Amino acid sequence: MEGITTSDAQARVATDSAALEMRAVSKRYGSNVVLDEVTMQVFPGETVAVIGENGAGKSTLAKLMAGVIRPDGGEIRFRGVPVSFNSPRDALQAGIGFIPQELAYFPHLSVAENILVGVWPSRVGVVSHRELKNQAADAAEKFGIQVDMRRTMGALKVGELQLVEILKALCREASVLILDEPTAALTDAESRNLFRVLGGLAERGHGVLYISHRMDEVFRFSDRVDVLRNGRLVASASTREATPGYLIEQMLGQAAQELTVVESAATTETEPALAIRDWRKSGEPGLKGVSLEVAQGEVVGLFGLRGSGAELVAEGVGGLHRDIEGEIRIRGRSPSRSLTSPGAARRAAVGYIPAERKREGLVLSLPVQANLGLLVLSSLSRVGILRSRIERDSARLWTKRFNIRIRSLGQLTAELSGGNQQKVMVASRLAARPVVFALQEPTRGVDVGARVELHRFIRDVAAKGVGLLVVTTDVEEAVMLTDRLLVMRDGAIVAELVGESKTQGRALAFAAGEAA
Amino acid sequence: MSASGRESTIDVKDASFRGVPLRRRTLREVGIQAFGVGVFYVLVLIFFSIEAPHFLQYSNFALILADVAVIGIVSIGQAIAIISGGFDLSVSGTLPLGSVAYADLVNHGVNYPLAVFIVILIGAGVGVVNGFIVARLGINPLITTLGTLSIAGGLAYTITNGVTIPFTYPSAGVWGNPAFERVQWGVVALVVLAVAGTLVLRYTVYGRSLYAIGGNKEASRLAGMRVNLLTASVYIVSGGCAAFAGVVIASQLLAGSASVGSDSNLLSITAVILGGAALTGGVGGIPGTMLGVLLLGTIANGMALMQVQTFYQQIATGCVLLVAVGFGRLRSYLAGTG
Numbered sequence: 009m010e011g012i013t014t015s016d017a018q019a020r021v022a023t024d025s026a027a028l029e030m031r032a033v034s035k036r037y038g039s040n041v042v043l044d045e046v047t048m049q050v051f052p053g054e055t056v057a058v059i060g061e062n063g064a065g066k067s068t069l070a071k072l073m074a075g076v077i078r079p080d081g082g083e084i085r086f087r088g089v090p091v092s093f094n095s096p097r098d099a100l101q102a103g104i105g106f107i108p109q110e111l112a113y114f115p116h117l118s119v120a121e122n123i124l125v126g127v128w129p130s131r132v133g134v135v136s137h138r139e140l141k142n143q144a145a146d147a148a149e150k151f152g153i154q155v156d157m158r159r160t161m162g163a164l165k166v167g168e169l170q171l172v173e174i175l176k177a178l179c180r181e182a183s184v185l186i187l188d189e190p191t192a193a194l195t196d197a198e199s200r201n202l203f204r205v206l207g208g209l210a211e212r213g214h215g216v217l218y219i220s221h222r223m224d225e226v227f228r229f230s231d232r233v234d235v236l237r238n239g240r241l242v243a244s245a246s247t248r249e250a251t252p253g254y255l256i257e258q259m260l261g262q263a264a265q266e267l268t269v270v271e272s273a274a275t276t277e278t279e280p281a282l283a284i285r286d287w288r289k290s291g292e293p294g295l296k297g298v299s300l301e302v303a304q305g306e307v308v309g310l311f312g313l314r315g316s317g318a319e320l321v322a323e324g325v326g327g328l329h330r331d332i333e334g335e336i337r338i339r340g341r342s343p344s345r346s347l348t349s350p351g352a353a354r355r356a357a358v359g360y361i362p363a364e365r366k367r368e369g370l371v372l373s374l375p376v377q378a379n380l381g382l383l384v385l386s387s388l389s390r391v392g393i394l395r396s397r398i399e400r401d402s403a404r405l406w407t408k409r410f411n412i413r414i415r416s417l418g419q420l421t422a423e424l425s426g427g428n429q430q431k432v433m434v435a436s437r438l439a440a441r442p443v444v445f446a447l448q449e450p451t452r453g454v455d456v457g458a459r460v461e462l463h464r465f466i467r468d469v470a471a472k473g474v475g476l477l478v479v480t481t482d483v484e485e486a487v488m489l490t491d492r493l494l495v496m497r498d499g500a501i502v503a504e505l506v507g508e509s510k511t512q513g514r515a516l517a518f519a520a521g522e523a524a
Numbered sequence: 525m526s527a528s529g530r531e532s533t534i535d536v537k538d539a540s541f542r543g544v545p546l547r548r549r550t551l552r553e554v555g556i557q558a559f560g561v562g563v564f565y566v567l568v569l570i571f572f573s574i575e576a577p578h579f580l581q582y583s584n585f586a587l588i589l590a591d592v593a594v595i596g597i598v599s600i601g602q603a604i605a606i607i608s609g610g611f612d613l614s615v616s617g618t619l620p621l622g623s624v625a626y627a628d629l630v631n632h633g634v635n636y637p638l639a640v641f642i643v644i645l646i647g648a649g650v651g652v653v654n655g656f657i658v659a660r661l662g663i664n665p666l667i668t669t670l671g672t673l674s675i676a677g678g679l680a681y682t683i684t685n686g687v688t689i690p691f692t693y694p695s696a697g698v699w700g701n702p703a704f705e706r707v708q709w710g711v712v713a714l715v716v717l718a719v720a721g722t723l724v725l726r727y728t729v730y731g732r733s734l735y736a737i738g739g740n741k742e743a744s745r746l747a748g749m750r751v752n753l754l755t756a757s758v759y760i761v762s763g764g765c766a767a768f769a770g771v772v773i774a775s776q777l778l779a780g781s782a783s784v785g786s787d788s789n790l791l792s793i794t795a796v797i798l799g800g801a802a803l804t805g806g807v808g809g810i811p812g813t814m815l816g817v818l819l820l821g822t823i824a825n826g827m828a829l830m831q832v833q834t835f836y837q838q839i840a841t842g843c844v845l846l847v848a849v850g851f852g853r854l855r856s857y858l859a860g861t862g
Contacts, residue, residue: 326746350745350746350747350748351748351749351750353748362743362746367742369743369746371735371736371740371806372740373738373739373740373806374736378735378736382747383747383748385729385732386729389729392728392730393728393729394727394728394729396727436747
């Protein structure tokens with residue numbers, strides 16, 4: 009289509025003027041190939057956006073460029089010279105600045121001290137604070153970044169922290185900046201400011217590469233888009249020539265065709281599986297009177313940007329927030345004690361999938377079999393003694409039904425790929441036979457294949473009469489997977505999208521407050 | 525319809541899908557370090573058999589067992605605490621407290637079984653305090669048990685005024701009497717407790733839950749487990765074990781003393797780590813721990829027979845720990861999981 013294909017992109021290598029260049033770079037973890045011979049460049053004065061599905065290898069790519077991890081094959085060239093970085097520090101010394109998603113900084117030191125950390129101006133070992141502040145302020149002015157140098161780092165907002173981090177790299181003469189999903193945690197105003205700064209840097213000849221998950225910003229703020237799919241660079245297109253449709257097609261590949269037609273199994277003849285009335289919670293983010301219903305067999309999506317409070321609803325259903333006020337009914341009945349703990353939620357036949365499987369969902373040090381039985385130990389035991397045969401048979405059934413690829417049931421869960429771990433987590437919750445299933449980010453960080461499978465399982469579960477509430481920040485998932493989509497913003501539901509009106513564009517517009 | 529029909533006819537005994545039983549597999553996964561310790565133990569046995577006079581005699585092995593009974597019993601509780609993600613330094617206070625409490629009780633005419641029971645309750649009481657502070661107040665187990673170590677140890681000195689309390693009736697030292705063929709009742713108790721502990725950890729909901737909270741506390745909480753209660757329970761078990769170990773050592777010495785077992789916390793932690801556990805929790809086991817206990821006891825015994833001074837034994841113990849843990853780390857690194 010309109011874009012430049014990979015082979016064309018490779019031809020450009022010959023120009024050899026790239027600031028940073030990857031040549032057939034690969035990275036694998038165990039048997040899992042995360043990046044497969046990726047060749048790409050960042051030219052001086054160019055802003056490159058890298059997009060791709062969850063698990064396509066975007067973050068790995070950024071980490072390779074920044075020296076956080078080392079490639080297993082291929083070559084990285086910086087200004088035409090092959091380089092090998094052992095740490096981000098090496099990369100920074102060479103001139104590559106990396107802004108990770110999780111920023112590391114000294115919260116108790118001032119902004120100026122943070123910017124110049126490691127190179128504080130000093131005289132006979134005594135730091136000159138005036139000099140420090142002047143140097144930092146000069147740099148800030150030079151690069152058009154506004155931030156108060158005297159403030160304590162810990163008091164800054166995420167957007168400001170990022171700018172400080174960028175300044176920090178620039179003060180060390182970085183000529184290429186790599187940013188891993190910089191706008192994921194930013195407000196719209198902060199994002200615009202960030203891109204204004206990045207645009208200014210590109211004009212001064214810096215090369216900028218950022219990873220994005222938002223189509224709108226890619227089109228507004230980039231010269232070129234590189235698309236990763238399953239660890240391969242599948243397209244590298246000039247942004248002016250590309251269309252959103254083309255990029256989405258490249259991102260999804262085969263998967264784009266699947267799951268476009270979903271048949272709703274929702275039934276309104278029975279009591280709703282889940283009914284929430286006027287949920288309120290103070291705080292930031294909070295809930296300002298959220299009411300919703302999920303019919304038996306229905307998949308309801310709850311979409312919102314970070315800070316919208318959508319995740320609070322799922323957590324509340326999962327019993328994680330004692331302080332939510334309001335009513336909840338499961339199949340028409342109020343739970344005997346309101347859902348004040350995860351245990352209470354489980355007893356009320358509520359399944360809950362947390363957003364971060366490694367931290368909140370799985371015990372990685374236990375075998376797959378033990379994780380599959382984690383929620384149903386009482387039904388796998390008699391008078392407190394586990395019945396290993398029943399546990400094993402049950403685990404076998406789940407691994408087979410969910411197509412979980414393992415060497416044996418005794419394999420440690422830590423050894424599985426993200427997709428298989430996610431399946432284990434979902435299966436372990438389904439084993440408790442919930443009638444309501446609240447899922448947070450059900451396919452975060454899994455490969456495209458597992459994502460399609462998980463979506464199919466979720467539809468299967470709905471077909472059996474379970475009511476599902478899917479809370480996601482993945483707008484595509486929110487639209488494709490669900491029967492009905494609720495959009496949240498500032499702790500309230502601002503839109504209900506069904507049928508024709510349920511589009512990614514409308515969902516995003518409502519979530520960002522740009523639609524009436 | 526056809527899809528769900530197919531699902532319901534999955535043959536769970538499908539030969540192409542054979543899982544390895546959990547227990548055997550787990551042993552393989554976490555047992556790398558314990559296996560290394562086992563190999564090392566064999567080498568140590570061969571070395572002392574050649575070098576140490578009288579080492580290779582039945583009476584000497586009975587002696588080694590008697591020597592390790594006390595630390596062994598402490599280590600069972602310690603293993604449970606470490607597997608669940610905590611650990612218990614206070615055993616070095618609870619153990620002498622148990623020993624002097626037992627001596628005091630039997631000297632006041634309390635019958636032996638009741639005295640043992642009361643002593644275990646005292647140990648469990650220390651555990652309740654630990655458990656409450658760690659689980660409910662959320663204070664780090666290192667700091668918590670360091671505090672209760674001081675308190676329990678201090679109490680032991682308070683009861684005795686710093687002097688040893690000999691048994692008025694030597695018959696109170698039941699656990700130091702031979703059960704059969706010079707093997708003490710204390711050793712029998714150790715074996716019974718070790719077997720029971722192993723079975724509980726492997727085959728019960730409680731045991732599985734301990735591995736789960738040790739591996740990931742937050743995930744266990746979200747899975748609906750009563751994490752606080754489970755956390756508190758391990759300190760109660762550990763306290764009970766330590767107090768009972770105090771009874772055993774009093775039985776062996778025919779006296780209660782506030783100065784016994786001062787190194788039992790570090791020795792028991794060493795044994796548990798040698799047995800394949802991680803200080804971060806979630807892995808480990810009692811059979812490996814018992815191997816660690818035996819290894820430490822054998823080295824001490826062999827070096828004593830070779831008339832090596834005790835401070836060299838201390839150095840040897842430290843080296844064994846570092847070598848064994850380093851070996852385990854190396855193995856898991858080579859296996860690509862480090």
